[in-house]
Amino acid sequence: MNALHNLDLFAQATLSIVLEAVPFLLLGSVASGLVEAYVPRDRLTRLLPKGRLASTLVGLGIGALTPCCECGVVFLARRLIGKGVPPGAAVAFMLAAPVINPVSLLATLVAFRGDPTMAIWRCALVIVAGLVVGYWAGGRDVLSLLRDPAAAAPACGCGHDHGPEDHAHHHHGPATVPGTPFGSLADAVPLAAVVPSRRDKVGSAMRHAMADFLDMAKVLILGSMVAAAFKAYVPVSVVMALENDLVLAIPGMMALAVVLSLCSQADAFVAASFSTFPAAAKLAFLALGPMLDLKLLLMWRQVFTPRLTRVLTVVPAAVVFIACAAYGILTGGAS
Amino acid sequence: MTKLLAALAARCDGLAMLALAGFMGWLATLGNYWMYLNPKFKPVTLAAAIVLAVLGAYATLRPVAKASLGRGLCYLALACLVWFSEGGLQTLSANDDSDVFSVAPSLPAPEIAPVPERLRADGQDYVPINTGELFDVAAKGPSPAFERPYAVRGFVHRSPELDAKGQFVLYRLAVWCCFADGTAVGFRVKTSPGQEPPADKSWVIAYGHLAVIPENDRQDIILPGMSFSSVSAAALLVADTVEAKELIPEETYMFEWRQAEPYAF
Numbered sequence: 001m002n003a004l005h006n007l008d009l010f011a012q013a014t015l016s017i018v019l020e021a022v023p024f025l026l027l028g029s030v031a032s033g034l035v036e037a038y039v040p041r042d043r044l045t046r047l048l049p050k051g052r053l054a055s056t057l058v059g060l061g062i063g064a065l066t067p068c069c070e071c072g073v074v075f076l077a078r079r080l081i082g083k084g085v086p087p088g089a090a091v092a093f094m095l096a097a098p099v100i101n102p103v104s105l106l107a108t109l110v111a112f113r114g115d116p117t118m119a120i121w122r123c124a125l126v127i128v129a130g131l132v133v134g135y136w137a138g139g140r141d142v143l144s145l146l147r148d149p150a151a152a153a154p155a156c157g158c159g160h161d162h163g164p165e166d167h168a169h170h171h172h173g174p175a176t177v178p179g180t181p182f183g184s185l186a187d188a189v190p191l192a193a194v195v196p197s198r199r200d201k202v203g204s205a206m207r208h209a210m211a212d213f214l215d216m217a218k219v220l221i222l223g224s225m226v227a228a229a230f231k232a233y234v235p236v237s238v239v240m241a242l243e244n245d246l247v248l249a250i251p252g253m254m255a256l257a258v259v260l261s262l263c264s265q266a267d268a269f270v271a272a273s274f275s276t277f278p279a280a281a282k283l284a285f286l287a288l289g290p291m292l293d294l295k296l297l298l299m300w301r302q303v304f305t306p307r308l309t310r311v312l313t314v315v316p317a318a319v320v321f322i323a324c325a326a327y328g329i330l331t332g333g334a335s
Numbered sequence: 336m337t338k339l340l341a342a343l344a345a346r347c348d349g350l351a352m353l354a355l356a357g358f359m360g361w362l363a364t365l366g367n368y369w370m371y372l373n374p375k376f377k378p379v380t381l382a383a384a385i386v387l388a389v390l391g392a393y394a395t396l397r398p399v400a401k402a403s404l405g406r407g408l409c410y411l412a413l414a415c416l417v418w419f420s421e422g423g424l425q426t427l428s429a430n431d432d433s434d435v436f437s438v439a440p441s442l443p444a445p446e447i448a449p450v451p452e453r454l455r456a457d458g459q460d461y462v463p464i465n466t467g468e469l470f471d472v473a474a475k476g477p478s479p480a481f482e483r484p485y486a487v488r489g490f491v492h493r494s495p496e497l498d499a500k501g502q503f504v505l506y507r508l509a510v511w512c513c514f515a516d517g518t519a520v521g522f523r524v525k526t527s528p529g530q531e532p533p534a535d536k537s538w539v540i541a542y543g544h545l546a547v548i549p550e551n552d553r554q555d556i557i558l559p560g561m562s563f564s565s566v567s568a569a570a571l572l573v574a575d576t577v578e579a580k581e582l583i584p585e586e587t588y589m590f591e592w593r594q595a596e597p598y599a600f
Contacts, residue, residue: 011419016371016513018413019359023383030386111512203397210390210399214348214406221409228515272516276563 006232013228018221020269024107025216031067031103033209037201052088056134059089060127063097068212070098070264070290074299078146087145088138091308095316096130098264098290099123108286111268118268118283125287125323129316136311145308216263219295223262227270230256242277246333249281250324254317257289264290278335280328284320291316344402351410352391358417359384367444370420372513373590444585450600454486456542456576461486463600466520467509467592473522473545473570486542487572488580488600489521492558493535501525503532504566505541506558510588517588519564523548523556523571530577538582543574 049055068076077094081087098104100123108119137145242252253274262270267289271282292313300309362368363381372380453460461484464472469487472480492504506521508514524541526532533539548571558564591599 007419011416012370013515014416015413015420016515019362019371019380020376020513020515022355022359022387023379026383026386026390111516206390206393207397207399210348210352210394213352213390214394214400218406218409221413225412231515269512269516272512274563276518276565 010225010228010232013231014221014224017224017227017269021107021220021224021263022217024103025220025263026213028067028101028103029209029213029216030205033205033207033212036208037205048085048089050086052086052135052138055086056088056092056131056138059086059092059134060096060100060130062089063093063130064100065102066093066097067101067103068097070094070293070296073097074296074303078303081142081146086138087140087142088134091137091145091312092130092134095133095291095312096126099126099287104264104268104290108268111272118271118279118286121283121327122286125283125320126291126316128323129287129291129319132319133311133315136315137308140308145305147303147305219261220263223260223267223270226260227262243274243281243335246278246280246325246328249278249333250284250321250328253277253281253285254288254320257285258293260289261293261295262289276335278328278333279331280324280333282335283327284324287324288316288320291320341402345398346395347402347407347410348400349391349393349395349398351406352387352394354410355413356384356388356391359387365443367421367584369585369588369590370514373510375590376512445583447583447585450597452597454540454542456486456540456578459484459542459575461542462596462598464598465589465592465600466505466507466522467589468594468598469522469545469572470520470565470567471592471594473567476569477547481545481570484542484544484575485572486540486600487522488538488540488586491533491535491537491539492521493532497523498532501528501530501532502571503535504556504558505539505572506564506566508588509592510590514588517563519558520589521556521558521564521566523566524577525571525573526577527574530574533577533579538580540578540580541572541574542576542578543572545570546573 048058073094077090080090080093105119105123108122109116112118242248257267260267260270268286271285274282274285297309297313300312304312359380362371363377363384368374368377368380450463454463455461463486466487466489469485472478475481487505489505489507492506497503502523502525504521505524506519508517509520510517524543525546548569553568555568556564556566558566589599593599
């Protein structure tokens with residue numbers, strides 16, 4: 001096959017993934033904007049229990065009700081911890097929310113033709129990983145989790161050392177990402193927009209929705225291009241070598257999930273496109289991707305201590321590998 | 336001039352959202368939507384285009400972020416991909432090595448004739464069915480449905496090994512969600528003794544009936560190109576007639592599979 005032909009396929013495949021995922025990404029962004037604008041966060045904080053297990057479970061429960069992507073929740077988790085939310089709740093929420101929320105569940109169901117198996121298993125694995133890491137984090141001091149706890153205290157995400165009352169001095173213009181290559185635009189929206197007046201709530205919701213969408217759209221486009229390149233340029237024989245061997249397929253798909261860094265509301269469609277891979281390998285891709293990928297690693301390094309970053313990296317990977325290997329053996333490597 | 340550029344740059348995100356909304360709206364109404372997504376998702380795409388247009392208009396009026404080189408490059412890459420896909424790279428790459436599923440769009444889309452109840456060839460009636468539907472019939476094994484005469488259309492894949500057996504593979508791309516997750520579904524077709532198999536990558540209708548493939552003749556066949564593929568290993572189509580047809584791009588993919596007549600063809 002010639003280069004033009006491959007470019008042709010690459011373009012068509014990339015666009016098809018982007019066009020397929022955009023409605024779900026948009027739905028997630030709009031829902032996230034509405035939640036941000038209309039659900040008072042301080043009230044949630046007061047309602048959270050302080051116990052390790054209870055707070056972790058509550059974090060998972062809130063995650064199940066919050067449509068969001070993994071990129072946005074990292075800075076939100078830091079913000080919540082800084083506000084006094086139990087770390088176990090915030091960390092469990094951060095890991096699980098991108099997967100167990102209704103929008104991601106719907107996207108997974110649609111991608112797998114209405115078959116709930118993959119959605120159920122994906123949720124179960126993410127909940128287990130969230131529970132383990134959340135419980136661990138719940139027993140730690142905030143200072144041992146956050147790289148710079150002082151920066152989290154104002155909870156504005158701007159990275160400056162000041163209180164909320166000082167925001168006006170630098171938030172007049174359009175918001176910017178605070179000095180990070182992958183910082184969420186949503187985190188950079190002025191505090192006035194984060195806690196809007198009634199009059200501004202619709203505008204605030206739209207601004208958050210746009211910020212989320214723009215952040216995720218960039219990641220989606222890049223991820224779709226990598227996924228399409230994989231399909232257009234990787235020889236079929238390489239794919240076949242992976243798909244026929246469970247031992248290679250599971251770690252291979254886990255590695256792919258980390259590299260692709262796909263949005264949790266779009267990755268199910270990419271996973272479904274690996275139609276001949278063992279279901280266990282597709283599950284590994286789906287479960288690990290939203291919890292661990294390259295862009296998350298970069299974000300964690302800026303927000304959390306190296307110790308928490310190591311735990312966030314190792315525990316989900318181990319949980320997913322062990323569970324998917326067992327699932328693959330039990331199902332005989334069926335696709 | 337600098338102010339104007341800065342103002343334009345600040346509105347880059349909003350303009351990009353508006354452009355994407357426009358492209359999605361055009362695809363779902365007038366464009367070659369079938370090349371990317373299953374047409375059953377048109378209402379979803381259209382609704383998303385409307386919401387995106389509203390957000391894009393808002394972002395153009397009140398920019399939410401300063402211009403970003405990274406995002407700008409992403410928009411540029413997406414625009415290039417649209418141009419590649421819509422603007423004729425297919426034509427440039429149309430040679431013997433081309434993947435048959437990468438087809439040039441024909442706009443405006445031609446009228447697709449309704450599928451008749453029966454197709455007639457050499458004085459015999461055949462049930463029109465697509466390769467996906469026939470795959471299900473074959474998977475269920477010998478039954479009254481298995482014995483019926485069928486008319487199936489698709490692309491031809493030939494290889495020296497198949498030629499030696501007087502066979503070729505007839506296949507089409509099944510698209511459940513999008514082109515990227517498409518799977519080619521096909522059958523080995525056995526031609527009548529002395530009949531020359533059709534040209535590789537040509538578009539044909541094969542008229543015939545299913546036959547069980549003996550255990551010692553079953554084999555895995557990987558179809559060329561990017562698509563994942565499923566070629567029936569259990570049954571083949573014994574062709575009475577193979578008829579070359581003009582390819583209509585809109586009919587290249589399969590978007591629907593039915594369990595009983597009338598089949599989607």
